[in-house]
Amino acid sequence: MNGYRAFYNFNEKIAIESINDRSKLLASSLEEKINGYFSSLNSFSIYFKDDGSFDEEATEKSLNLLAEANNVENAFIGFKDGRVFGLGGILSNLNAKESRREWYARIFSGEDRVITKVYKDANNLSVFAFAVPVFNDNKEIIAALAFGIKQDTLNKAMLKLSNKNQIYTFIHDGYVITAKNEEHIGENINVLAKGLDGFNGKYIRLFDNNKGDYFVASNTKIDKYNLTISVYEYENDIYNASKNMLFDSILILVVLLIIMLPIIYYGVVYLIYKPIGGEPVKISEILSNIANGDLSQQLTSSDKDTGIYRSVTLLTRKMSEIVTTSHSISNNVSAASEEVSVVMLETAQNAQNELAQIEEISTAISELSSTSKEVTKNATYAENEVAKTKNSVLNGRKAIKDKLDKTTGIHNSIQVTAQLISELKIDTLNISEVTDVIDSISEQTNLLALNAAIEAARAGDAGRGFAVVADEVRTLAAKTQDSTLHIQNIITKLQSQAEKVNDNIMLNVDVIKESMGLAKNVQTAFTQISDSVDNISDISTLVATASQEQLHVTEEIAQNTIRTFDLVTQNVSAINQTQQATKEVSKLAVAQKIELDFFKVAAS
Known part of the structure; x- marks a missing residue:
């Protein structure tokens, strides 16, 4: 029983360390992905003509290249007056300033990198916006450059990195942006799994009321973007693996014992009895006489003598000769x-x-x-x-x-x-x-x-x-x-x-x-x-x-x-x-x- 408990604890420790490692790995991958998005945005330039107006044709081509490079549906620019210039030109039905778009408001409020919550874009698609400011030569913000990533695109990319898809990605205020269940996107993590946000330590153990099972979770924060990656694993899955491994081990042990019985018999007969070559009591008596210094005993030997008995008789005879010499x-x-x-x-x-x-x-x-x-x-x-x-x-x-x-x-x-x-x-x-x-x-x-x-x-x-x-x-x-x-x-x-x-x-x-x-x-x-x-x-x-x-x-x-x-x-x-x-x-x-x-x- 103690062996089973030790095996159980060991397997639990390995599972928790695996969850922690996966959380860190996923956070690193997501951070690298987001860094790539923002690097691409920061490399963009708005083209202006000699009269001060921007070159729409050149700018549209640059937006197309930006969208293709990042595999996104749309890329756009929000100017200071609220006008929005997209892949089809000026969007007449949208004024970012008047509609108080999150990406627009946060950029012009002074943030240099913005990841928005899910919202409906001009095409009525649920997207996240990634936005950066565009400066003039005087370091003044003249526009907000952004592109939208569909909600399911980012979610699928994250879930693909985990074999069980048991991942939550949420903003520090608890807003969920990726989840195994897409219905949870946009919800607050504290509502979905109370206590999952804000715990300190390597992992946390919580109860899932919907599934009726405890789960173990590990969080990794990406402070640079106010994001948290949470990877979790249900205890039934962890312990079932332990039980399966224990059962497999016992089965292997039984099979090995069945296989080893003939080998043990052979070993006893041919590797123990025959190498001894005689009665252990007789051998013990001879060795006792040798230990007492008596080498005068007359030992008879024949060709049938083998193993230790034969060696002891030869040893006695040889020791007698050596002592005499x-x-x-x-x-x-x-x-x-x-x-x-x-x-x-x-x-x-x-x-x-x-x-x-x-x-x-x-x-x-x-x-x-x-x-x-x-x-x-x-x-x-x-x-x-x-x-x-x-x-x-x-x-x-x-x-x-x-x-x-x-x-x-x-x-x-x-x-x-x-x-x-x-x-x-x-x-x-x-x-x-x-x-x-x-x-x-x-x-x-x-x-x-x-x-x-x-x-x-x-x-x-x-x-x-x-x-x-x-x-x-x-x-x-x-x-x-x-x-x-x-x-x-x-x-x-x-x-x-x-x-x-x-x-x-x-x-x-x-x-x-x-x-x-x-x-x-x-x-x-x-x-x-x-x-x-x-x-x-x-x-x-x-x-x-x-x-x-x-x-x-x-x-x-x-x-x-x-x-x-x-x-x-x-x-x-x-x-x-x-x-x-x-x-x-x-x-x-x-x-x-x-x-x-x-x-x-x-x-x-």
């Missing part, structure tokens, strides 16, 4: 663990020794690295000093060469000077000979002057002037002789000095020759020193390069030693872990043996 393996593992533990202990001691030796090697390599750095530093310093020495030697060689060149120049100059002094000595000898001649001439002149004086004295007064001249000549001769003597003394001194200078110059020449020899020896020595310095420089460069390479190699060895130290440390740690693991394995082997002792196996 596990005992043996456990003993072997325990013994092997002890051996591994001893080996790991020795390995750990060896690793500790290796670690100590690597530490010593690392210390030695560090010292070697420091020494290599010092050697590299000293080699670099020596190379720099050798380079400086080489520059000094080159400068010395250049200075010796310059000195040798200058000494050679001095030697050559002294040689020339010695030659010039020799020539000067010769010239002084020649001067001496000239002075001897002058002295001889002065003596002869003095003698002649004396003779002239004697002759002048002999001549008396007549020879007095000649005597004066002779006196002067004698005086001049005497002075000449004195000067010649003086010159002779100077020449003698000059010759003596020239001789000394010549001897000194010759001595200097010998000294300079010796100096040149020494300079050449020094130059040769500097050349040898330069060659030696070059060799030392090459050796220093090789030493510096070798020490640098040695430093790099030493650093690499140091790094490798550190890595080796780390690896050995890791190995020591791994060995310790292995020892621990071996101990754990040994403990586990013992624990496994204890656990295996729980099982009792048949003696082999």
Whole structure:
């Protein structure tokens, strides 16, 4: 009964949600349809001539197009003075203003979209009017544009959207514009179904006095056009569907049970009994012994054994073999663990020794690295000093060469000077000979002057002037002789000095020759020193390069030693872990043996 009630409530909920969804869908469709009508009306234009009057022919064509596009019977324009222009021109028998047409009055009262109630048009047809205002360039209303839709056209369009046609469409004041029963169109919804208008909520449940049944309704409002769509469903229809579905379900269940009985029988025999293969009590006893660790029971089996019984006997036999083998393996593992533990202990001691030796090697390599750095530093310093020495030697060689060149120049100059002094000595000898001649001439002149004086004295007064001249000549001769003597003394001194200078110059020449020899020896020595310095420089460069390479190699060895130290440390740690693991394995082997002792196996 509870299942039926749950099914009933579920079906009711589905039906209500379906009504609500249909109401929203119909409201959306109607709103879209009305939007299309008003869009078409708003796209219409009235044609005016140059004199200000509207173009009737062009406007009538536009009205025809408007009517055809919306599938309506009539389209018309109501001007401000009440004249109405339709598809046949001006309607002489109708003045919208005077007859107070709803669409006309509401447009000129300021509404921009109008849907009227049902009224009789000029052709005496029951229609709804859809109307919009027409503005001039100054945004003033000059006319009302409208078209009429027959009452049954809109009603049929709405009813076609619902399979049961149980729909009401009404204006917010309750005026019904579509209904399943066309007689209800134009009535007030509150009279037809009191409470259907204005309820808040998803749905409402009301009683229909005419039909004597409750119905469930859902409303959806189209506020834009002051319309409400109400979709309703009678409860008998809802519950009859539930009853039919329940009856169908029960019928299907009975048929399925009838079909399933042979299948169930087959399943019990072939899927349960045969797979078990024996008495459940016997199987339970065997499993109970296994649970108690007793694998020593002797089980007989034959080819007829099947299913679970056969599997249990095989399981018992196999477990007995596994336990026996596990005992043996456990003993072997325990013994092997002890051996591994001893080996790991020795390995750990060896690793500790290796670690100590690597530490010593690392210390030695560090010292070697420091020494290599010092050697590299000293080699670099020596190379720099050798380079400086080489520059000094080159400068010395250049200075010796310059000195040798200058000494050679001095030697050559002294040689020339010695030659010039020799020539000067010769010239002084020649001067001496000239002075001897002058002295001889002065003596002869003095003698002649004396003779002239004697002759002048002999001549008396007549020879007095000649005597004066002779006196002067004698005086001049005497002075000449004195000067010649003086010159002779100077020449003698000059010759003596020239001789000394010549001897000194010759001595200097010998000294300079010796100096040149020494300079050449020094130059040769500097050349040898330069060659030696070059060799030392090459050796220093090789030493510096070798020490640098040695430093790099030493650093690499140091790094490798550190890595080796780390690896050995890791190995020591791994060995310790292995020892621990071996101990754990040994403990586990013992624990496994204890656990295996729980099982009792048949003696082999």
